[in-house]
Amino acid sequence: MSYAIIRNDKLTRVDAQGSYIHNDRRSKGHSNKDIDPTRTHLNFWCRKNELTYIKEFDKMKKEYDLKGTIRSNSNIMCEMMITSDNAFFNKIGLEETKRYFKESYKFVCNYKNLGEKYIVSAAVHLDETTPHMHLVYIPVIHTKDKESKDIDKICCRDFWKGRDSYRQLQNAFHKYITSKGFDLERGLPVEETGARHEKIEDLKKLTNFENTKKVLDNLKLELPETPNINDIKLIKLNREKVENEIIKPKDNMIEKLYNEKVSLQRELLKQVNLVNEAEKYQKERDSILAENKELHNTVKYLEHEYKKKNNTLDLKFENRKRELEQDFQNKEFDIEYKYKNKIRSLEKENNYLHKIIDKFYETVDKFIVWICHKFGIGESKELVKNFEEETHSFIDPVKQIKHEEIEKEWDLER
Numbered sequence: 001m002s003y004a005i006i007r008n009d010k011l012t013r014v015d016a017q018g019s020y021i022h023n024d025r026r027s028k029g030h031s032n033k034d035i036d037p038t039r040t041h042l043n044f045w046c047r048k049n050e051l052t053y054i055k056e057f058d059k060m061k062k063e064y065d066l067k068g069t070i071r072s073n074s075n076i077m078c079e080m081m082i083t084s085d086n087a088f089f090n091k092i093g094l095e096e097t098k099r100y101f102k103e104s105y106k107f108v109c110n111y112k113n114l115g116e117k118y119i120v121s122a123a124v125h126l127d128e129t130t131p132h133m134h135l136v137y138i139p140v141i142h143t144k145d146k147e148s149k150d151i152d153k154i155c156c157r158d159f160w161k162g163r164d165s166y167r168q169l170q171n172a173f174h175k176y177i178t179s180k181g182f183d184l185e186r187g188l189p190v191e192e193t194g195a196r197h198e199k200i201e202d203l204k205k206l207t208n209f210e211n212t213k214k215v216l217d218n219l220k221l222e223l224p225e226t227p228n229i230n231d232i233k234l235i236k237l238n239r240e241k242v243e244n245e246i247i248k249p250k251d252n253m254i255e256k257l258y259n260e261k262v263s264l265q266r267e268l269l270k271q272v273n274l275v276n277e278a279e280k281y282q283k284e285r286d287s288i289l290a291e292n293k294e295l296h297n298t299v300k301y302l303e304h305e306y307k308k309k310n311n312t313l314d315l316k317f318e319n320r321k322r323e324l325e326q327d328f329q330n331k332e333f334d335i336e337y338k339y340k341n342k343i344r345s346l347e348k349e350n351n352y353l354h355k356i357i358d359k360f361y362e363t364v365d366k367f368i369v370w371i372c373h374k375f376g377i378g379e380s381k382e383l384v385k386n387f388e389e390e391t392h393s394f395i396d397p398v399k400q401i402k403h404e405e406i407e408k409e410w411d412l413e414r
Contacts, residue, residue, distance in 0.1 A: 002088035004184040006173045010075040010156050013054055017290060018283035019079055020053040023123045023134045027286050039127035046105035046122035053136060056120045060138060068154035075156040078139050080108060083132035084184060101133045103180045107173060108135055113142060
Protein backbone atom coordinates (compact mmCIF):
# COMPACT_ATOMS: atom_id res chain seq x y z
CA MET A 1 0.00 0.00 0.00
CA SER A 2 1.23 3.50 -0.86
CA TYR A 3 1.14 6.43 1.55
CA ALA A 4 0.19 10.11 1.26
CA ILE A 5 3.41 11.89 2.22
CA ILE A 6 3.69 15.54 3.23
CA ARG A 7 6.60 17.01 5.19
CA ASN A 8 7.62 20.52 6.21
CA ASP A 9 11.04 22.16 6.61
CA LYS A 10 11.79 25.65 8.00
CA LEU A 11 14.06 27.90 5.93
CA THR A 12 16.44 30.71 6.87
CA ARG A 13 17.68 33.15 4.20
CA VAL A 14 20.66 30.88 3.44
CA ASP A 15 18.44 27.79 3.25
CA ALA A 16 15.97 29.61 0.99
CA GLN A 17 18.70 30.54 -1.49
CA GLY A 18 19.86 26.91 -1.68
CA SER A 19 16.29 25.67 -2.20
CA TYR A 20 15.75 28.26 -4.94
CA ILE A 21 18.83 27.04 -6.85
CA HIS A 22 17.69 23.40 -6.64
CA ASN A 23 13.95 23.88 -7.16
CA ASP A 24 14.30 26.25 -10.13
CA ARG A 25 17.15 24.20 -11.62
CA ARG A 26 19.53 27.20 -11.55
CA SER A 27 22.69 25.14 -11.15
CA LYS A 28 24.48 24.20 -14.39
CA GLY A 29 26.04 21.04 -12.96
CA HIS A 30 23.62 19.13 -10.70
CA SER A 31 25.20 17.49 -7.68
CA ASN A 32 22.00 15.45 -7.28
CA LYS A 33 22.53 12.36 -9.44
CA ASP A 34 18.78 11.56 -9.30
CA ILE A 35 18.08 14.42 -11.70
CA ASP A 36 17.63 13.35 -15.32
CA PRO A 37 18.18 16.48 -17.51
CA THR A 38 16.40 14.80 -20.43
CA ARG A 39 13.15 14.83 -18.38
CA THR A 40 13.43 18.34 -16.93
CA HIS A 41 11.05 19.67 -19.59
CA LEU A 42 8.30 17.61 -17.89
CA ASN A 43 8.56 19.71 -14.71
CA PHE A 44 5.79 22.24 -14.11
CA TRP A 45 4.69 24.86 -11.59
CA CYS A 46 1.44 25.19 -9.69
CA ARG A 47 2.74 28.66 -8.84
CA LYS A 48 5.86 30.05 -10.53
CA ASN A 49 8.03 32.63 -8.80
CA GLU A 50 9.22 35.57 -10.90
CA LEU A 51 12.22 36.43 -8.68
CA THR A 52 14.52 34.57 -6.30
CA TYR A 53 12.86 33.34 -3.10
CA ILE A 54 14.59 36.07 -1.05
CA LYS A 55 13.45 38.86 -3.40
CA GLU A 56 9.93 37.41 -3.53
CA PHE A 57 9.88 37.39 0.29
CA ASP A 58 11.07 41.02 0.54
CA LYS A 59 8.53 42.06 -2.11
CA MET A 60 5.60 40.31 -0.35
CA LYS A 61 6.62 41.65 3.07
CA LYS A 62 6.47 45.21 1.74
CA GLU A 63 3.41 44.74 -0.48
CA TYR A 64 1.25 43.09 2.22
CA ASP A 65 2.74 45.09 5.14
CA LEU A 66 3.70 41.92 7.01
CA LYS A 67 4.68 42.40 10.64
CA GLY A 68 7.12 40.39 12.74
CA THR A 69 10.73 40.67 13.92
CA ILE A 70 13.14 39.26 11.33
CA ARG A 71 16.72 38.46 12.39
CA SER A 72 19.58 37.22 10.23
CA ASN A 73 19.05 33.61 11.40
CA SER A 74 15.24 33.72 11.55
CA ASN A 75 13.12 31.11 9.80
CA ILE A 76 11.44 33.39 7.26
CA MET A 77 9.87 30.74 5.01
CA CYS A 78 8.86 27.09 5.03
CA GLU A 79 9.09 24.40 2.37
CA MET A 80 6.68 21.49 2.08
CA MET A 81 7.61 18.38 0.15
CA ILE A 82 4.60 16.41 -1.10
CA THR A 83 5.01 12.99 -2.69
CA SER A 84 4.21 9.28 -2.46
CA ASP A 85 6.13 6.33 -3.91
CA ASN A 86 6.89 5.25 -7.47
CA ALA A 87 4.41 2.37 -7.35
CA PHE A 88 1.57 4.85 -6.77
CA PHE A 89 2.64 7.26 -9.52
CA ASN A 90 3.30 4.48 -12.03
CA LYS A 91 -0.17 3.10 -11.32
CA ILE A 92 -2.14 6.36 -11.79
CA GLY A 93 -0.22 7.71 -14.82
CA LEU A 94 0.99 11.19 -15.80
CA GLU A 95 -2.33 13.09 -15.94
CA GLU A 96 -3.51 11.84 -12.55
CA THR A 97 -0.04 12.58 -11.14
CA LYS A 98 -0.45 16.21 -12.23
CA ARG A 99 -3.92 16.33 -10.67
CA TYR A 100 -2.52 14.89 -7.44
CA PHE A 101 -0.06 17.78 -7.11
CA LYS A 102 -2.60 20.44 -8.16
CA GLU A 103 -5.04 19.19 -5.51
CA SER A 104 -2.19 19.15 -2.97
CA TYR A 105 -1.44 22.78 -3.88
CA LYS A 106 -5.07 23.76 -3.22
CA PHE A 107 -4.93 21.99 0.14
CA VAL A 108 -1.88 23.98 1.31
CA CYS A 109 -3.38 27.31 0.13
CA ASN A 110 -6.39 26.74 2.40
CA TYR A 111 -4.56 25.06 5.30
CA LYS A 112 -4.70 27.21 8.46
CA ASN A 113 -6.32 29.95 6.33
CA LEU A 114 -2.88 30.68 4.83
CA GLY A 115 -4.04 32.11 1.51
CA GLU A 116 -2.59 31.65 -1.99
CA LYS A 117 -1.00 35.12 -1.96
CA TYR A 118 1.58 33.91 0.58
CA ILE A 119 2.74 31.00 -1.63
CA VAL A 120 6.19 31.90 -2.98
CA SER A 121 6.63 28.95 -5.33
CA ALA A 122 5.24 25.48 -6.03
CA ALA A 123 7.51 23.48 -8.34
CA VAL A 124 6.69 19.91 -9.37
CA HIS A 125 9.75 17.80 -10.27
CA LEU A 126 9.14 14.91 -12.65
CA ASP A 127 12.79 14.65 -13.68
CA GLU A 128 13.92 12.88 -10.51
CA THR A 129 13.50 9.25 -9.48
CA THR A 130 10.26 9.90 -7.57
CA PRO A 131 7.79 12.68 -8.56
CA HIS A 132 7.39 15.31 -5.84
CA MET A 133 6.43 18.94 -5.28
CA HIS A 134 8.47 21.63 -3.48
CA LEU A 135 6.01 24.20 -2.12
CA VAL A 136 7.63 27.27 -0.54
CA TYR A 137 5.48 29.67 1.46
CA ILE A 138 5.64 32.42 4.10
CA PRO A 139 4.26 31.22 7.47
CA VAL A 140 1.78 34.03 8.11
CA ILE A 141 -0.61 34.08 11.05
CA HIS A 142 -3.68 36.32 11.16
CA THR A 143 -3.72 38.07 14.53
CA LYS A 144 -4.12 41.47 16.22
CA ASP A 145 -1.61 44.07 17.38
CA LYS A 146 -1.50 45.90 20.73
CA GLU A 147 -4.23 48.26 19.54
CA SER A 148 -6.47 45.30 18.59
CA LYS A 149 -6.07 45.99 14.87
CA ASP A 150 -6.05 43.04 12.45
CA ILE A 151 -2.55 42.31 11.14
CA ASP A 152 -0.72 39.58 9.23
CA LYS A 153 2.44 38.51 11.00
CA ILE A 154 5.39 36.35 9.93
CA CYS A 155 5.97 33.81 12.69
CA CYS A 156 7.09 30.28 11.88
CA ARG A 157 6.98 29.28 15.56
CA ASP A 158 3.32 30.23 16.03
CA PHE A 159 2.27 28.84 12.63
CA TRP A 160 3.54 25.42 13.71
CA LYS A 161 2.61 25.84 17.36
CA GLY A 162 1.97 22.66 19.33
CA ARG A 163 3.72 19.30 19.57
CA ASP A 164 1.16 17.59 17.35
CA SER A 165 1.06 20.30 14.65
CA TYR A 166 2.74 18.08 12.05
CA ARG A 167 0.42 15.17 12.91
CA GLN A 168 -2.56 17.48 12.36
CA LEU A 169 -1.07 18.45 8.99
CA GLN A 170 -0.67 14.81 7.92
CA ASN A 171 -4.14 13.85 9.12
CA ALA A 172 -5.74 16.81 7.31
CA PHE A 173 -3.76 16.13 4.12
CA HIS A 174 -4.67 12.42 4.07
CA LYS A 175 -8.35 13.20 4.63
CA TYR A 176 -8.37 15.84 1.87
CA ILE A 177 -6.39 13.94 -0.77
CA THR A 178 -8.39 10.70 -0.36
CA SER A 179 -11.61 12.74 -0.71
CA LYS A 180 -10.33 13.68 -4.17
CA GLY A 181 -10.24 10.03 -5.28
CA PHE A 182 -6.61 9.03 -4.52
CA ASP A 183 -6.29 5.63 -2.85
CA LEU A 184 -3.56 6.25 -0.29
CA GLU A 185 -2.92 5.27 3.31
CA ARG A 186 -2.12 7.61 6.16
CA GLY A 187 1.25 6.62 7.66
CA LEU A 188 1.29 5.04 11.10
CA PRO A 189 1.60 7.44 14.07
CA VAL A 190 5.09 8.01 15.43
CA GLU A 191 4.14 6.31 18.71
CA GLU A 192 3.70 3.04 16.83
CA THR A 193 6.64 3.28 14.46
CA GLY A 194 9.18 5.10 16.65
CA ALA A 195 10.21 7.00 13.51
CA ARG A 196 11.62 10.50 13.65
CA HIS A 197 10.42 13.40 11.50
CA GLU A 198 12.33 12.87 8.26
CA LYS A 199 13.95 15.76 6.43
CA ILE A 200 12.79 16.42 2.89
CA GLU A 201 15.99 15.16 1.25
CA ASP A 202 15.85 11.96 3.35
CA LEU A 203 12.25 11.42 2.30
CA LYS A 204 13.23 11.62 -1.34
CA LYS A 205 15.72 8.81 -0.69
CA LEU A 206 13.19 6.73 1.25
CA THR A 207 10.45 7.00 -1.39
CA ASN A 208 12.93 5.70 -3.97
CA PHE A 209 12.72 2.15 -2.69
CA GLU A 210 13.55 0.47 -6.01
CA ASN A 211 17.29 0.44 -5.35
CA THR A 212 16.65 -0.58 -1.74
CA LYS A 213 14.49 -3.45 -2.97
CA LYS A 214 17.30 -4.69 -5.21
CA VAL A 215 19.69 -4.71 -2.25
CA LEU A 216 17.18 -6.59 -0.11
CA ASP A 217 16.54 -9.12 -2.86
CA ASN A 218 20.26 -9.92 -3.00
CA LEU A 219 20.44 -10.46 0.77
CA LYS A 220 20.11 -14.16 1.59
CA LEU A 221 19.61 -15.18 5.17
CA GLU A 222 21.20 -18.58 5.56
CA LEU A 223 19.59 -20.34 8.51
CA PRO A 224 20.97 -23.60 9.92
CA GLU A 225 19.45 -26.75 8.54
CA THR A 226 16.41 -27.82 10.45
CA PRO A 227 16.76 -31.37 11.74
CA ASN A 228 14.53 -33.94 10.08
CA ILE A 229 11.48 -34.85 12.14
CA ASN A 230 12.53 -38.48 12.07
CA ASP A 231 15.90 -37.48 13.48
CA ILE A 232 14.14 -35.63 16.25
CA LYS A 233 12.20 -38.73 17.19
CA LEU A 234 15.47 -40.59 17.59
CA ILE A 235 16.80 -37.95 19.96
CA LYS A 236 16.19 -38.59 23.57
CA LEU A 237 13.67 -36.02 24.53
CA ASN A 238 15.46 -34.49 27.34
CA ARG A 239 15.37 -30.76 27.81
CA GLU A 240 19.12 -30.17 27.76
CA LYS A 241 19.68 -31.94 24.44
CA VAL A 242 16.80 -30.16 22.72
CA GLU A 243 18.08 -26.81 23.90
CA ASN A 244 21.67 -27.50 22.84
CA GLU A 245 20.93 -29.06 19.43
CA ILE A 246 17.82 -27.20 18.25
CA ILE A 247 16.97 -24.06 20.21
CA LYS A 248 20.43 -22.62 20.93
CA PRO A 249 21.73 -22.84 17.32
CA LYS A 250 18.67 -20.92 16.11
CA ASP A 251 18.89 -18.41 18.96
CA ASN A 252 22.56 -17.85 18.17
CA MET A 253 21.79 -17.40 14.48
CA ILE A 254 18.97 -14.94 15.28
CA GLU A 255 21.24 -12.98 17.59
CA LYS A 256 23.99 -12.97 14.98
CA LEU A 257 21.59 -11.75 12.29
CA TYR A 258 20.29 -9.06 14.63
CA ASN A 259 23.80 -7.85 15.42
CA GLU A 260 24.68 -7.83 11.73
CA LYS A 261 21.51 -5.85 11.03
CA VAL A 262 22.39 -3.28 13.73
CA SER A 263 25.92 -3.03 12.38
CA LEU A 264 24.61 -2.61 8.84
CA GLN A 265 22.19 0.08 9.98
CA ARG A 266 25.02 1.94 11.69
CA GLU A 267 27.14 1.81 8.56
CA LEU A 268 24.22 2.93 6.40
CA LEU A 269 23.52 5.77 8.85
CA LYS A 270 27.15 6.87 8.58
CA GLN A 271 26.87 6.85 4.79
CA VAL A 272 23.59 8.81 4.89
CA ASN A 273 25.15 11.38 7.26
CA LEU A 274 28.16 11.66 4.99
CA VAL A 275 25.94 12.20 1.93
CA ASN A 276 23.84 14.73 3.84
CA GLU A 277 26.95 16.68 4.84
CA ALA A 278 28.20 16.65 1.25
CA GLU A 279 24.82 17.82 -0.06
CA LYS A 280 24.66 20.52 2.63
CA TYR A 281 28.13 21.72 1.62
CA GLN A 282 27.13 21.68 -2.05
CA LYS A 283 23.93 23.62 -1.29
CA GLU A 284 25.85 26.24 0.71
CA ARG A 285 28.47 26.46 -2.03
CA ASP A 286 25.79 26.92 -4.72
CA SER A 287 24.11 29.53 -2.53
CA ILE A 288 27.36 31.49 -2.05
CA LEU A 289 28.16 31.30 -5.78
CA ALA A 290 24.67 32.50 -6.64
CA GLU A 291 24.88 35.37 -4.15
CA ASN A 292 28.30 36.29 -5.49
CA LYS A 293 26.99 36.31 -9.05
CA GLU A 294 24.00 38.36 -7.96
CA LEU A 295 26.29 40.87 -6.22
CA HIS A 296 28.43 41.17 -9.37
CA ASN A 297 25.32 41.77 -11.44
CA THR A 298 24.11 44.36 -8.93
CA VAL A 299 27.46 46.19 -9.03
CA LYS A 300 27.43 46.21 -12.84
CA TYR A 301 23.86 47.47 -12.84
CA LEU A 302 24.70 50.25 -10.35
CA GLU A 303 27.77 51.26 -12.38
CA HIS A 304 25.64 51.39 -15.52
CA GLU A 305 22.94 53.41 -13.75
CA TYR A 306 25.57 55.79 -12.33
CA LYS A 307 27.09 56.40 -15.77
CA LYS A 308 23.66 56.82 -17.30
CA LYS A 309 22.56 59.30 -14.60
CA ASN A 310 25.90 61.13 -14.79
CA ASN A 311 25.56 61.48 -18.56
CA THR A 312 21.98 62.60 -18.12
CA LEU A 313 23.03 65.25 -15.58
CA ASP A 314 25.81 66.51 -17.88
CA LEU A 315 23.38 66.72 -20.76
CA LYS A 316 20.81 68.53 -18.61
CA PHE A 317 23.49 70.96 -17.40
CA GLU A 318 24.64 71.74 -20.95
CA ASN A 319 21.06 72.16 -22.13
CA ARG A 320 20.25 74.44 -19.21
CA LYS A 321 23.41 76.44 -19.80
CA ARG A 322 22.48 76.92 -23.46
CA GLU A 323 18.95 77.88 -22.46
CA LEU A 324 20.21 80.51 -20.00
CA GLU A 325 22.70 81.92 -22.50
CA GLN A 326 20.02 82.13 -25.13
CA ASP A 327 17.62 83.69 -22.65
CA PHE A 328 20.27 86.25 -21.65
CA GLN A 329 20.95 87.12 -25.29
CA ASN A 330 17.24 87.49 -25.96
CA LYS A 331 16.75 89.74 -22.95
CA GLU A 332 19.86 91.75 -23.80
CA PHE A 333 18.56 92.25 -27.32
CA ASP A 334 15.12 93.25 -26.02
CA ILE A 335 16.60 95.79 -23.57
CA GLU A 336 18.93 97.24 -26.21
CA TYR A 337 16.08 97.44 -28.67
CA LYS A 338 13.81 99.15 -26.12
CA TYR A 339 16.46 101.72 -25.12
CA LYS A 340 17.36 102.49 -28.69
CA ASN A 341 13.70 103.08 -29.44
CA LYS A 342 13.43 105.26 -26.31
CA ILE A 343 16.50 107.30 -27.27
CA ARG A 344 15.16 107.79 -30.79
CA SER A 345 11.84 108.87 -29.32
CA LEU A 346 13.50 111.37 -26.93
CA GLU A 347 15.69 112.74 -29.68
CA LYS A 348 12.64 113.21 -31.85
CA GLU A 349 10.79 114.91 -28.99
CA ASN A 350 13.79 117.14 -28.24
CA ASN A 351 14.03 118.26 -31.87
CA TYR A 352 10.36 119.00 -31.84
CA LEU A 353 10.70 121.14 -28.68
CA HIS A 354 13.61 123.03 -30.22
CA LYS A 355 11.43 123.81 -33.22
CA ILE A 356 8.64 125.01 -30.91
CA ILE A 357 11.06 127.28 -28.99
CA ASP A 358 12.57 128.66 -32.18
CA LYS A 359 9.11 129.25 -33.55
CA PHE A 360 8.12 130.91 -30.28
CA TYR A 361 11.12 133.33 -30.47
CA GLU A 362 10.20 134.15 -34.01
CA THR A 363 6.53 134.74 -33.13
CA VAL A 364 7.40 136.95 -30.09
CA ASP A 365 9.73 139.07 -32.19
CA LYS A 366 7.03 139.51 -34.83
CA PHE A 367 4.48 140.34 -32.14
CA ILE A 368 6.71 143.07 -30.62
CA VAL A 369 7.41 144.58 -34.06
CA TRP A 370 3.67 144.54 -34.82
CA ILE A 371 2.79 146.23 -31.47
CA CYS A 372 5.39 148.97 -32.04
CA HIS A 373 4.14 149.62 -35.55
CA LYS A 374 0.48 149.40 -34.58
CA PHE A 375 0.63 151.90 -31.75
CA GLY A 376 3.56 154.00 -33.01
CA ILE A 377 5.72 153.22 -29.99
CA GLY A 378 9.02 153.30 -31.81
CA GLU A 379 11.66 150.66 -32.38
CA SER A 380 11.01 147.18 -31.08
CA LYS A 381 14.47 146.88 -29.61
CA GLU A 382 13.92 150.00 -27.53
CA LEU A 383 10.60 148.61 -26.32
CA VAL A 384 12.20 145.33 -25.28
CA LYS A 385 14.97 147.16 -23.47
CA ASN A 386 12.48 149.31 -21.53
CA PHE A 387 10.44 146.18 -20.61
CA GLU A 388 13.51 144.38 -19.28
CA GLU A 389 14.70 147.39 -17.25
CA GLU A 390 11.32 148.07 -15.68
CA THR A 391 10.35 144.41 -14.92
CA HIS A 392 13.86 143.05 -14.34
CA SER A 393 12.91 140.21 -16.70
CA PHE A 394 14.27 139.07 -20.01
CA ILE A 395 12.30 138.17 -23.09
CA ASP A 396 14.98 135.57 -23.88
CA PRO A 397 14.22 132.60 -21.53
CA VAL A 398 17.88 131.48 -21.55
CA LYS A 399 18.97 134.87 -20.25
CA GLN A 400 16.08 134.85 -17.76
CA ILE A 401 17.05 131.45 -16.32
CA LYS A 402 20.69 132.50 -16.05
CA HIS A 403 19.62 135.75 -14.35
CA GLU A 404 17.49 133.88 -11.80
CA GLU A 405 20.34 131.49 -10.97
CA ILE A 406 22.70 134.43 -10.33
CA GLU A 407 20.13 136.04 -8.02
CA LYS A 408 19.80 132.77 -6.06
CA GLU A 409 23.56 132.65 -5.59
CA TRP A 410 23.51 136.27 -4.34
CA ASP A 411 20.73 135.43 -1.92
CA LEU A 412 22.74 132.50 -0.58
CA GLU A 413 25.83 134.68 -0.16
CA ARG A 414 23.78 137.31 1.69
